[in-house]
Amino acid sequence: MSDEVKKGLMGIVVDETTISQVMPEINSLTYRGYKVQDLCEKCTFEEVAYLVLNGELPKKSELKKFISEERKNRKLSKQILDDIVKMPKRAHPMDVVRTAVSLMGLEDRDTSNNSPKANMKKAMRIFAQTPTAVAAFFRARRGKKIIKPDSKLSYSENFFKMMFGKVPNKDIVKAFDVSMILYAEHSFNVSTFTARTITSSLSDMHGAITGAIASLKGPLHGGANEAVMYMFKEIKKPEKAAAWINNALDKKKVIMGFGHRVYRSGDSRVPTMKKYFMKVAELVKNNNYPKIYEILERVMLEKKNIHPNVDYPCGPTYSLMGIDTDFFTPIFVMARITGWSAHIMEQHAANKLIRPLSKYKGSDHREVLALNIR
Secondary structure (H helix, E strand, O other): OOOOOOHHHOOOOOOOOOOEEEEHHHOEEEEOOEEHHHHHHHOOHHHHHHHHHHOOOOOHHHHHHHHHHHHHOOOOOHHHHHHHHHOOOOOOHHHHHHHHHHHHHHHOOOOOOOOHHHHHHHHHHHHHHHHHHHHHHHHHHOOOOOOOOOOOOOHHHHHHHHHHOOOOOHHHHHHHHHHHHHHOOOOOOHHHHHHHHHHHOOOOHHHHHHHHHHHHOOOOOOOHHHHHHHHHHHHOOHHHHHHHHHHHHHOOOOOOOEOOOOOOOOOOOHHHHHHHHHHHHHHOOOOHHHHHHHHHHHHHHHHHOOOEOOHHHHHHHHHHOOOOHHHHHHHHHHHHHHHHHHHHHHHHHOOOOOOOOOOOOOOOOOOOOHHHHO
């Protein structure tokens, strides 16, 4: 057996999946075989969520049932809402949503049942309730009254209503829907692998998703969209963008929102998200962010030949929608719950405990002497 260490499991194939893959031959991320770009243009987020969870795009009757199930599960218990209101206002929203999902597991009647039917029901409940938790903390932190979910609205429309008290322009909602589709799934990324690792011990879905949320929080993963926005805010004006990025590169700083472990010639999700970012910027009459975006993108390509990843256009898009920067990654959670849940169920279907080896580099064998323990 080779003892070569592959840091970060680079190049290691650990399992099989039918959920998604990046296909270099068509330069696209695919969900269940469908190009994600096509899904963004032709489907709603609910249709794509169904696809990720069930393996096929829904028929009309299946979609109607799926939407009905999601909408009737949106409410959180008074206990959990009270807990969210009492959480420290300085807490990061990712810590709040992580805790909220864990609390959901305390109340869910199927928490310890890992049958396929029970897991699908739990996946739907977590999927439906998480936006309610995110919006509740968004309101609570601002000292505003929590808004109940509206079963007459779509997934994205309802989220905006719970956050801001109203549904925005349909083009804003479409851009948000697109971001959710693009964030829904991405093969064996670090948070998904975390969820599968937890699942492999036959732990429960709420526990696996709680662990995945903790993993997603990191700036090298889901937290990158927040880091992008902090960068934009630091730059402030397009006139300062070139000097800022050149100075950062000279100092060998990591530029968030650029580069990807899987993509070498550019994240296939970026053109679609950039298109909708530009649409939103035009709608809200913001010229600064698009100009900063273009300058940073150009300099990174010219100097480093590094392309942006999907977090780069997502960050400023969410900001233009009026969403606080530290809520960007919780929105990523809302979308990725579909992918995590699908992987959790796939892991259960052909489970083997994930238990890799390590190469020991510590002290040689030593004897415990009386002198050591006095």
